[in-house]
Amino acid sequence: MIDIFIAEDDRDLQRLYELLLDMSGFHVVGFASNGDEAIEMFKKFQEKPDIIILDYRMPIKNGIDALKAILEIDGSTRVIFASADRTIKEIVYLNGAMGFLDKPFTHKKLVSTLKNILDIPKPIHM
Template sequence: MNECSPACRVGIAIVEDEKELVKVYEKAFSRKGIQICFIAYDGIEAVKKYIECTPRPHAILMDYRLPIMNGIDASREILKLDPEARIIFLSADVAVRDEAISAGAYAFLKKPASLKDIVDTVKKATGAIPA
């Protein structure tokens, strides 16, 4: 899915350049009944799709190392548009954890994170389960 889904009442966006990982996330969220609003493969695309997406996703899974614009810069742009956006960082680069959190990330998960941890964090961010 590459376009904003109008059925996305409570859902997420996936911003990840590794297509195989995107497929894994899609399967995991589908099994848990979590709608995917859009998928972006670079930071610029993520910002553009966030602007165009109505309704907006309730949470965004964001990788750090992305082509064109990294995840922190994309997060800053999204948070300028919507200070309430909940961005969950997923990165193997733990050195950027503090920067991601100070940029406004809701949570930071170190790759490889378990699918259970990812799904639980998404559910908390979207309000599907209490924080």
């Protein structure tokens, strides 16, 4: 089973992610509600998730700052951004994200994006 960790401050969207991913055979290993919490939870995972989905606009620390910190901890982490702010696409890719989901997205788009990322060899960021 593919393990997914999600940083998203919208509780309703967290529940929707869990429902859609569970229906598609993925396993959600946890949720963070802000960037700091995402970093701290990621540090504590003994078994790192296969993919992280990060929201961009979160309280305390945004998704890009969380992405940078997570990749410093483990440069082989696969990260996808999910945001309605399309102006950040280039920035997130330049900072190591492997995918981008335009919000709102469909169930089909979510699953296809995850599967496409899994087909790419794990990155090595230094």
